Amino acid sequence: MIVKNNYWQWAQWLTFFVSLLVVVLMFNDSFQFISALPVGIGQRIFWDIIIFSAPMIFLIIPGIWRNICPVGYLSLVLTNLKVNLDDKPYNHSRKLLVIGFIVLVLLIPLRHIYYTSIIEVAVLLTTGLIALLSGFIYKSKSGWCNGLCPLIHVEKLYGIKPLKSFNSIYCKTCSQCISPCLDLTKNDSLSNLKEKSMFDRVLFGGFPGLIWGWFQVENHSGLIEFKTIIQTYQIPLSSMLITFVLFELFRLIFNNKTSFSLELVFSFSAISLYYWYRLPQIIEAVYPYSMEVQILRLIILGFLVWWYFIRANKQIAWLTLD
Ligand code: SF4
Secondary structure (H helix, E strand, O other), X not given: OXXXXXXXXXXXXXXXXXXXXXXXXXXXXXXXXXXXXXXXXXXXXXXXXXXXXXXXXXXXXXXXXXXXXXXXXXXXXXXXXXXXXXXXXXXXXXXXXXXXXXXXXXXXXXXXXXXXXXXXXXXXXXXXXXXXXXXXXXXXXXXXXXXXXXXXHHHHHXXXXXOOOEEOOOOOOOOOOOOOOOOOOOOOOOOOOOOOOHHHHHHHHHHHHHHHHHOOOOOOXXXXXXXXXXXXXXXXXXXXXXXXXXXXXXXXXOOOOOHHHHHHHHHHHHHHHHHHHHXXXXXXXXXXXXXXXXXXXXXXXXXXXXXXXXXXXXXXXXXXXX
């Protein structure tokens, strides 16, 4: 678990310190202890740059992200210091993944209700703490990176035909902390993930609906009542259910023979919907010319069509071992 490659190490420290800086800036958004900084700059960097570019990174180079993610780095600090319990969660690894997935699905709509920077900072710090604890309890990457991390599901959804595999910097030799390992498993016909579990089918089938539904809901302001929470979850969760049912219907109609193509279509729909709706929100805030925004939308859509359906189907693993 010790990283020896200097370039990767620099990249890890860089992402880690950038993350800390963004957290401080988000704190400042609420408390204005550095009055020279524009209000909201931390949140803008976090949502409009980091979160906005995350799906593209997961799509193209998930392996790089798996090596330099700051939360993953934090989760392995205690392992690198040899201070951990090294529990192998073979029996409950699926439970950790399911918990992470449920947290993800619950957190996404909640952002329409709680969107002040101090609450977001609290969520980020809690996430860091849980990552640290899971790294203390479980062996190597099985607690967080291949377990509780909510983003592993987004990586699975988008990273189904990445550009290339990268060397795993944490696992020079495999200590078999988990099986199957999501980092190493290829999405090819030999893969033990070839038969998607019901859980994976909910992810692939449901996400286009969840994303579409999320963009149909306005941010809530004012008193938070039970009714508000129901309204916030209603459309995203029902549209998630609808696209999941569609996914299952297609699977039955095509007799499960084209399952990878079906996953490609649903993965493509999810990421396309995200950028289709999110791009204008970001660009128009600084450059309010709708014609250019439409052109940019079409360029991104064209790129995604090429990436998913025209480019050769290279179903490779995110990471490899030396
Ligand atoms: S390569 Fe081995 S040690 Fe590393 S995360 Fe995968 S199973 Fe665990």
